[in-house]
Amino acid sequence: MTAPGTSALFAECELTATQFARITRLLHDHAGIRMREGKEGLVRARLTKRLRKLGLSDFDAYLTFVEQEPSRREFAEMIDALTTNKTSFLREATHFDFLRDAVFPHLDGPVRIWSAGCSSGEEPYTLAMLCQETFGGSSARDVKILATDISHRVLATAKAGVYPVDGMQDVPAAWLQKYWAKRSEATGRAVYEAQPALRRLVHFAKLNLMEQWPMRGPFDAILCRNVMIYFDKATQQQLVERYWALLRPGGHLFVGHSESLTGLTHRFRYVQPAVYVK
Numbered sequence: 230m231t232a233p234g235t236s237a238l239f240a241e242c243e244l245t246a247t248q249f250a251r252i253t254r255l256l257h258d259h260a261g262i263r264m265r266e267g268k269e270g271l272v273r274a275r276l277t278k279r280l281r282k283l284g285l286s287d288f289d290a291y292l293t294f295v296e297q298e299p300s301r302r303e304f305a306e307m308i309d310a311l312t313t314n315k316t317s318f319l320r321e322a323t324h325f326d327f328l329r330d331a332v333f334p335h336l337d338g339p340v341r342i343w344s345a346g347c348s349s350g351e352e353p354y355t356l357a358m359l360c361q362e363t364f365g366g367s368s369a370r371d372v373k374i375l376a377t378d379i380s381h382r383v384l385a386t387a388k389a390g391v392y393p394v395d396g397m398q399d400v401p402a403a404w405l406q407k408y409w410a411k412r413s414e415a416t417g418r419a420v421y422e423a424q425p426a427l428r429r430l431v432h433f434a435k436l437n438l439m440e441q442w443p444m445r446g447p448f449d450a451i452l453c454r455n456v457m458i459y460f461d462k463a464t465q466q467q468l469v470e471r472y473w474a475l476l477r478p479g480g481h482l483f484v485g486h487s488e489s490l491t492g493l494t495h496r497f498r499y500v501q502p503a504v505y506v507k
């Protein structure tokens with residue numbers, strides 16, 4: 230039986246140019262995300278699943294729901310459906326080598342790092358393992374890694390800290406042994422679970438980078454990798470200025486290797502691909 234308002238022809242639900250424009254405006258105004266023309270097919274395919282789930286018959290009804298729902302939960306679901314959360318442990322590994330060899334040796338106080346757009350947690354847990362390797366041990370240092378994302382769904386995975394074994398091939402065996410517990414889930418699937426030595430270093434929180442930021446910094450390093458690629462130039466410009474303000478002098482900004490600050494006005498000094506220093 231179908232819910233009221235649903236249609237048997239639902240799969241053919243149309244996305245008009247006006248509806249597409251309304252979606253791109255919402256994405257841009259509330260999340261800074263730029264959705265290019267030509268993505269209509271992708272938007273229709275991905276959001277049709279949301280319409281189906283909510284029992285709505287067309288995109289006008291869906292957009293009214295997204296705009297009026299006070300908790301903004303469906304807006305977050307919409308962003309989730311339209312962006313990629315692709316990430317992995319030790320992704321773009323030269324950044325972690327750089328932190329270990331060129332940043333960490335010069336830190337002598339508390340260590341503060343922000344993973345902005347952390348997705349399902351692989352990036353901040355990688356940072357946590359690196360920090361444990363460098364600063365752990367008997368004279369353990371005060372290390373805090375803030376990890377934020379706009380998406381509830383990825384943050385739930387990140388907080389759970391449980392990953393399938395085949396997602397962890399890039400993690401060195403010695404680190405797996407020290408910081409992860411292997412177990413079988415009820416389904417028989419083998420997983421690794423983050424141990425307290427990692428969990429206590431990382432604080433996960435929901436944060437839309439377009440909104441107010443509650444933290445004051447200063448940070449020793451900010452990683453905003455493979456996130457700004459979704460944003461238009463004006464939004465990138467604002468973000469880079471806000472990152473500058475939250476970094477301590479000598480603090481580092483890391484962006485994704487397919488991103489750069491080229492074309493933006495900023496005061497950072499370029500260090501190596503996708504690494505900048507204040």
Ligand SMILES: C[S@@+](CC[C@H](N)C(=O)[O-])C[C@H]1O[C@@H](n2cnc3c(N)ncnc32)[C@H](O)[C@@H]1O
Pocket residue numbers: 259260261262312313314315316317320345346347348349352377378379380383436437438439453454455456459485
């Ligand atoms: C491709 S993932 C990058 C993950 C990780 N930084 C990496 O490089 O592996 C991009 C993440 O940015 C998040 N994101 C997109 N727009 C955002 C916004 N306005 N505020 C906060 N996070 C956002 C997405 O939810 C997604 O998890």
